[in-house]
Amino acid sequence: MAHLLKEQQHLVNFWDELSNDEKSQLENQIKKVDFTQARKWFEDSAHLQTSSPENLTPIPKERIFSTDKLSKTEMHEYWEAGLDAISRGEVAALVLAGGQASRLGSAEPKGTIPLGLNVSFGDSLLGIQAAKIALLQAAAGERNHENNGKIHWLVMTSPGTEKATHSHVQKLAKHHGFNFEDQVTIFSQDEIPAYDENGDFLLATKHSLVASPNGNGGVYSALAPFLPKLKAKGIKYFHVYCVDNILCKVADPHFIGFAALNNADVATKCVAKQKGELVGSVCLDSGKPRVVEYSELGAELADQKTADGSYLFGAGSIANHFFSMEFMERICSSGSISLPYHRAHKKIAYIDPKSGEQIKPTQPNGYKLELFIFDVFEYARNFFIWQVERSEEFSPLKNAESAGKDCLSTCKNDLAALNSKWLQHAGATIEENGKHFYLNTLISYDGENLQELRGKSINQDLIDSDKIIAKHFVHNTDSIYD
CATH class of the missing domain: 3.90.550.10 (Spore Coat Polysaccharide Biosynthesis Protein SpsA; Chain A)
Structure with a gap:
């Protein structure tokens, strides 16, 4: 560890307590660091x-x-x-x-x-x-x-x-x-x-x-x-x-x-x-x-x-x-x-x-x-x-759910809202307000390939009973208010 700068000697304070594997891990990590360059990065920043x-x-x-x-x-x-x-x-x-x-x-x-x-x-x-x-x-x-x-x-x-x-x-x-x-x-x-x-x-x-x-x-x-x-x-x-x-x-x-x-x-x-x-x-x-x-x-x-x-x-x-x-x-x-x-x-x-x-x-x-x-x-x-x-x-x-922003629930809501928009543009209607209807990602990239849903009123019973309709959707209907 001779190449350590004086101000970084604290990094090996516990050297004598380490196992051989731990010594090797620390030594390899330290060898990868250019301490002079790292000091310059810190000062320049x-x-x-x-x-x-x-x-x-x-x-x-x-x-x-x-x-x-x-x-x-x-x-x-x-x-x-x-x-x-x-x-x-x-x-x-x-x-x-x-x-x-x-x-x-x-x-x-x-x-x-x-x-x-x-x-x-x-x-x-x-x-x-x-x-x-x-x-x-x-x-x-x-x-x-x-x-x-x-x-x-x-x-x-x-x-x-x-x-x-x-x-x-x-x-x-x-x-x-x-x-x-x-x-x-x-x-x-x-x-x-x-x-x-x-x-x-x-x-x-x-x-x-x-x-x-x-x-x-x-x-x-x-x-x-x-x-x-x-x-x-x-x-x-x-x-x-x-x-x-x-x-x-x-x-x-x-x-x-x-x-x-x-x-x-x-x-x-x-x-x-x-x-x-x-x-x-x-x-x-x-x-x-x-x-x-x-x-x-x-x-x-x-x-x-x-x-x-x-x-x-x-x-x-x-x-x-x-x-x-x-x-x-x-x-x-x-x-x-x-x-x-x-x-x-x-x-x-x-x-x-x-x-x-x-x-x-x-x-x-x-x-x-x-x-x-x-x-x-x-x-x-x-x-x-x-x-x-x-x-x-x-x-x-x-973020975690507690943040209420940029978290899993907002992502789910936004994805469901986008899928709903695509469905409406394709001529479908969503019958059950407050439900999430997620499209299978492999069906549509940007709202295309949804022509089979034109004129359909989308609800859970239809998705469960109609194979042609069902292939478009994921069977997940969380409430949008969850």
């Missing part, structure tokens, strides 16, 4: 420059495309272009799945926990996403018999979620007939040790450091080794999304087709911000696109409205992005671009380096550093916003 309000301007209108303002002809053109790309095997769906469901009361990866919905095989967020990929592939294959539609599924995990996620995704792939070795790539982002408020590392146990994934911006360095293989497979477009959004349109043909036809190298999905909402705003900072937090925007700009009553800085980021292969190659190239680490002040349990007792603080006592995926926006050469309806595309699972 303390002086990270934020945006000045006077430098911030909205994204120009000609760079914003709202799905509710586009014609059916335009949307059809984008859909066809997206499916064409899928049929040629040019699309990769990259899910950011490194987080655990600790806030949900589970030790499992968030993407694998049971939802109690059964709208897809696996009954999980990843299960829903796998079904959507399978549905799109079938649609692309049907329209182009020369090419079987294929989406390459990239799954970014973290050291703490990799094993369980790998096992779960492998089962999903087998069920849907994906060639796991050829079509699915599972890789892990790096972890970074946590710091106390003086910049020293913390012990999680006597033989391990407190460490956590290095943020969603860690995707670029983690993906870099796989880019040559993906390019050789013909991948041209990446759809990057977070695992926790139950309404996410994975490998969205509208989004992919729009970006491809407009030669975008970067595009991001947004929703119209609501009053008091703390999601970041996509805007220009000194003429370059980036996402700014409410604190950087300031109350005056955050509340400023346009003539139509919408917020001037109202493009709310939902962590859902398009990147071209050319852009990914440029960003992921070793040493080409260095993203800054951002600080998150957290309550971090740790081992007291003197007593060896575990301390569980009641107030924030340290920092975790994170890279942000959107910090690359400023390097885009042709950037667009694709603005979508919140009710159709954004319902994240982040």
